[in-house]
Amino acid sequence: MNSLATAPGAHAGWVVVKFGGTSVSTRPRWDTIRRIANDWHARGKRVLIVVSALSGITDKLKAIAEAGGDRSRREALRAEIVARHEAMFAELGLTERAPLQYWLDRLTALAVDARAETGDLPWQAEVLALGEQLSSTLGQAYLTAQGLATRWLDAREHLLAQAMPNQTAWGCYLSASVPTAPDPALAAALAAHADVFISQGFMARNADGETVILGRGGSDTSAAYFGALLKAEKVEIWTDVAGMFSANPRIVPAARLLSRLDYEEAQEIATTGAKVLHPRCLNPVREAQVPLAVRDTNRPELAGTEIGATVAAAAPSVKAVSERRGITLISMESIGMWQQVGFLADVFERFKRHGLSIDLIGSAETNVTVSLDPSENLVNSDVLSALAADLAEVCRVKVIAPCAAITLVGRGMRSLLPRLAGVLAEFDLLRVHLVSQSSNNLNLTIVVDEAAADGLVPTLHAALVKSEALRAEDPAVFGPAWSELYASAAPGHETPWWQQRRDDLLALAAQSTPRYVYDLATVRERARRLRALAAPDRWFYALKANSRPELLQVIAEAGLGLECVSPAELELAATLVPSERLLFTPNFAPRAEYAAAFARGARVTLDNLHPLQHWGETFRGREILLRVDLGAGRGHHDKVRTGGAGSKFGLSLDQIEEFRQLARRHDVAVVGLHAHLGSGILDAQHWREVYAQLAALAQRFTRIEAINIGGGLGVPARADEAVLDLAALDACLTEIKQAYPQFELWMEPGRYLVAEAGVLLARVTQTKRKGDYCYVGVDTGMNSLIRPALYEAWHEIVNLTRLDEPADTLYQVVGPICESGDVLGSNRRLPGCREGDVILIAQAGAYGATMASRYNLREPAAESVI
Ligand code: LLP
Secondary structure, three states, X not given: OOOOOOOOXXXXXXXXXXXXXXXXXXXXXXHHHHHHHHHHHHOOOEEEEEEOOOOOHHHHXXXXXXXXXXXXXXXXXXXXXXXXXXXXXXXXXXXXXXXXXXXXXXXXXXXXXXXXXXXXXXXXXXXXXXXXXXXXXXXXXXXXXXXXXXXXOOHHHHOEOOOOOOOOHHHHHHXXXXXXXXXXXHHHHHHHHOOEEEEEOOEEEOOOOOEEEOOOOHHHHHXXXXXXXXXXXXXXXXXXXXXXXXXXXXXXXXXXXEOEEEHHHHHHHHHOOOOOOOHHHHHHHHHHOOOEEEEEOOOOOOOOEEEEOOOOOOOOOOOEEEEEEEEEEEEEEEOOOOOXXXXXXXXXXXXXXXXXXXXXXXXXXXXXXXXXXXXXXXXXXXXXXXXXXXXXXXXEEEEEEEEEEEEEEOOOHHHHHHHHHHHHHXXXXXXEXXXXXXXXXXXXXXXXXXXXXXXXXXXXXXXXXXXXXOOOOOOOOEEEEHHHHHOOOOOOOOOOHHHXXXXXXXXXXXXXXXXXXXXXXXXXXHHHHHHOOOOXXXXXXXXXXXXXHHHHHHHHHOOOEEEEOOHHHHHHHHOXXXXXXXXXXXXXXXXXXXXXXXXXXXXXXXXXXXXXXXXXXXXXXXXXEEEEEOOOOXXXXXXXXXXXXXXXXXXXXXXXXXXXXXXHXXXXXXXXXXXOOEXXXXXXXXXXXXXXXXXXXXXXXXXXXXXXXOOOEOOXXXXXXXXXXHHHHHHHHHHHHHHOOOOEEEEOOOHHHHXXXXXXXXXXXXXXXXXXXXXXXXXXXXXXXXXXXXXXXXXXXXXXXXXXXXXXXXXXXXXXXXXXXXXXXXXXXXXXXXXXXXXXXXXOOOOOHHHOOOHHHOOOOEEEEO
């Protein structure tokens, strides 16, 4: 053991490390504790280890404390606790029984104590304290046996609880507080005895020398008290997750690790829902100015969440969204005069009488509504009815429960309000009972019915990130997403081709920028994947996505047809595929274009009555497809959803009969039905539903041969979005086709074939710092790639010149166009950028070059193919 070699000097600093129940429940976990403590010791620090009880033990002790007169239940629980510790003693390979036996005997004595019958509070506290006394005793023996000489410290000797004003007897014994200030004498006295100590979380003594309990989560608080007393250099709370996150990661896997928080923010997040840290433990470390970190026992390489005094220099951001359930609201209507003097004093006095602490407050001239948080109060129906009865003397009372409180936390919340408009719109249809903005400008809380809160936090988190009210890419505050740390990226993501072709791309960029570069092999591979599906009979590529002839060539060679929407597209397509592989699916096209398309031999799709009402001769004797609007659009953005009355596409279902009659009158045969409801869809079931609906509609026609279920096959922009599952798509289409074997199934994707095949290369022209923002300007913008400005589309952006350098700066990547919207990517983490660096914007192969413009008379990016 290296502890001797590097024994701390007389003035060595202290580090307090705390481990919870699961971290002390197996031998391998104790080995981890030994490693962590030993690492600090080897770095010349004195270490105090604070532990919780073995997992499950505190609940059993609580059950004993509450068993009242049920002696046999107490005995059964006692036996279980003894057995558990005996097993742990054996697992740890310990031999010296006496220390463990001492506490087991205490347990036996307390279980049969006469005070058990009445649930006497001092007795309950002694019972509850046993869990930590037992675990720390086992730990002391094991660590010492493993070569890390560790001294057992009785927490009650050093932590003296003080009753708080108005505290109930229950609170004094079972939810005690310990005022702490650095005590250099204690630090020195301990240092004279040993370097490494182990002590118990969760307990203290009172002025009479009795054992008291710090309340749930009390072990974190103990560590904080010790940290303050010893004026430690650091308190580390070791748990099973890397730290505090921007939302509960179990319901929001995209939640980001909060790498750095100040004490007040951490306090708010802990108070309003995050379970990882007990809110009470922040005050002691803040007062003593001791930094506190939350770290993952299983992933000690991660730095976790660091909480300290200095506020990181970062633009204001929402740091977290949290949720508390089981909230009770009490609405009190004054029955006296308007703005009656003393009304608040009258009602609050009654809360005090029942030992209830109030959390949120909303007030009007004649009404006050307050909330009671169950984690701080013993709220049960007895307490509530007694309170309501008392309050009825001075006001009309209404109890609203259960409610959920949703809280956004972040320093400078008021300055964030303008960015929150879209986020708050999520509350649109919910009944909001109370909105409260904290007077310290750190939080905004909205109380709704608990039943309405399901699914709200994930939606809000996504909206906060999207609106950039939560600046998730700011490295000063946020770390990786939980899903990045603990789950692999959503399945199916592949390494993009451009990572392997970096040198070729840099060479191309050296010739000129801006420049789109397309990889033909990727297009070929995507075409092959589609053609491998069994269900679709014919494929047409929507060439509006990318009409570069080399790409069209590859696609045509793979056997796909081409879907066109203008005469120029048709003309180009006709040079590549025979006419029976041409589709013409325009929208609001002039009459002459239809005639020209027929002349080319293309299949024509109509989506309105007007052509048949007014231009019947153009269509006489022809076969056509009919595009219908199935009523609702889908897709990655409002502007690409092509269903519903608000969309200009497709024939409304209620006009189908009229369309049929017009077709009959002009001798037009409807041989196919078509629907395309939007773009960027990642859910395979979508096309199954479209097929089912169109096939059912086909029964109303006599000659339908083909069902065209459109394109829209999505390509995820971010690593945590699921990839479209082609196998699932094939399976569900195959299944539905079996119900309608008479139809051919057609599809017409654009994006899927080309999006990932293309990148946009641009060169850094200049950088700029303004306020909290760093801008990096490149030599093209929305004139080459309008998708971010038009759809808030997210494209991955990297500095290709510095691909291997750490991405440590947060940039707004902007172009040279005279529009505020000329932003290719906001809040992107990149290595420090310099003039001349080559920036790569990924997934730019679809709807990039084809939507480019000469705005500002700036030529859009050139195109090349590799
Ligand atoms: N079929 C029809 C009738 C269409 O209107 C479209 C696209 C497609 C097929 C092909 O959709 P895709 O598979 O590419 O999603 N500019 C937008 C996309 C607009 C799509 C227009 N119509 C974007 O950049 O996301």
